[in-house]
Amino acid sequence: MSLTRSAARPTAGSAARRSHSGLLQAWLPKLVLAPSAAISLFFVYGFMLWTFILSLTNSRMLPSYEFVGFAQYARLMANDRWWVASTNLVVFGGLFVAICLALGLVLAILLDQRIRQEGALRTIYLYPMALSFIVTGVVWKWLLNPGLGIQAMVRSWGFENFRFDWLVDPDMAVYTLVIAAVWQASGFVMALFLAGLRGIDDSILKAAQLDGASLPRIYWRVVIPCLRPVVFSAVMILSHIAIKSFDLVVALTGGGPGYASDLPATFMYAHAFTRAQIGLGSASAMLMLGGVLAILIPYLYSELRSRRHG
């Protein structure tokens, strides 16, 4: 690759020197990229800065530019609802990531045993990922609705005392989000792991088998360590989904009962758009960004390091 690249450069350079149209050609790639670069600069980096500035003001209904320092962050830290939302994110995110990884890995390993109809099963496991979180929320709200859903069904089978009313239980509502989100995303993790399994060199497995290792042992000691990069990307993607989770909460629990199942994303929207607390909403958005960066930066760091070494 490096050989062809260094060979291409002088030719492009000499072609540019040849004529004026050549000069234009040399600038064309930059011209084509310029709008996207400008968009990224303004709408991503500029807006991040803008939101940060708003978070330093006392904006309420409309943005104002009266600066109050970090007072909004202090208010946020003293806000009970924000702590509920943040704690919920830790609980929801942690369980969501852990269960998706476990379920995805188990399904991928089971599917990798020369299963008949593997394609069909894969398709079934993965289809929820194509749905909108709103649809997922609406469906699970129906299934988890105590009066007509799963609870009522099990009771009609004769288990009169069966209880499954997490949706209306303030202590349990956040776990309904976990159920629905796992249903939606675990098939995707399965697909990631399956691709990883298929990428492992067969000769390693053969060697382990010749050594007389048992199948579970081979998986535990040889295969799963090989999947570490997949685990890493899966954790990255899943935590990203967790932090951004908004639609699912809106559709499934509405953040309720009360604000018992609020997440930072719904907190931000409620304060910035419906409760006329733009300053506070901006501060919460900045903390969400901080959360994403806390996951992203170690990931990119290790990614770059492994590339340099590999």
Add this chain to the structure above:
Amino acid sequence: MDNVIRRRTLGARLGRATLYAVLLLAALFYLLPLAVMLVTSVKPLAEITPGTLLSLPREPTLVPWAKAWGEACTGMRCEGIGVYFFNSIAIVVPAVLISTAIGALNGYALTKWRFKGSELLFALMLFGCFIPFQVVLLPMAQTLGWLGLSSSRAGLILVHVIFGIAFTTLFFRNFYVAVPTELVSAAKLDGAGFFRIFWRILLPVSAPIIVVSVIWQFTQIWNDFLFGVAFSAHNTQPVTVALNNLVNTSTGAREYNVDMAAAMIAALPTLIVYVLAGKYFVRGLTAGSVKG
């Protein structure tokens, strides 16, 4: 592996049976919500009573579908979600086409016309894939206002294009990196220009990545709720927002069959795309994680 599997002892057979049982059970877990949604959507309201979650309809009916499409209430208005379905189409089609076209050109320029700083530029643009969109909502609302695009379909198209090109650029960039540079260098020597090389050499081999990009953008934008709810008015809402309003409209008795029919309608386009082109859908999903 082969000899292990061929030795079919009783234990091995039992293991095999358990394996299939577990896999089928998992399939049931994934399929059940869809099945319940579908079955409920064709039941008359009278058949929806406690304990009938899984029962098949005795008198299947399409009335809930018709009602969801044409007359169910979404907030103040009662005209079904059909209108909003077309809103979604009107937003999705241009947004997908524009963002894919820009992504293709960006990916081409970034890989075949490298210049000093092009890698840095790519890294800077890539960051747009990762930000939580909450961090751009308020400035975007104000900017759309200045542009006179508040609550309009054009505004939503713009928003989806802006935050979609990071992904489409990533797809095309990673795809074009693997296209041999020799061909492009030779064409440059022959005096072929930027667009000519793109048109003649890159585009003809781009079919798979175009499909990936179109499917990814289609699913993302069709399923979007955050931008839809933040930047639309009642007459420009996408279908996801209308569905949420329909389900949460509190006037009159809850018609669960209509809710489910509406959810089916909102889900069908992306489901159909997934069934028809699942392979490309998966490739789009993994493109972000398994970098080329």
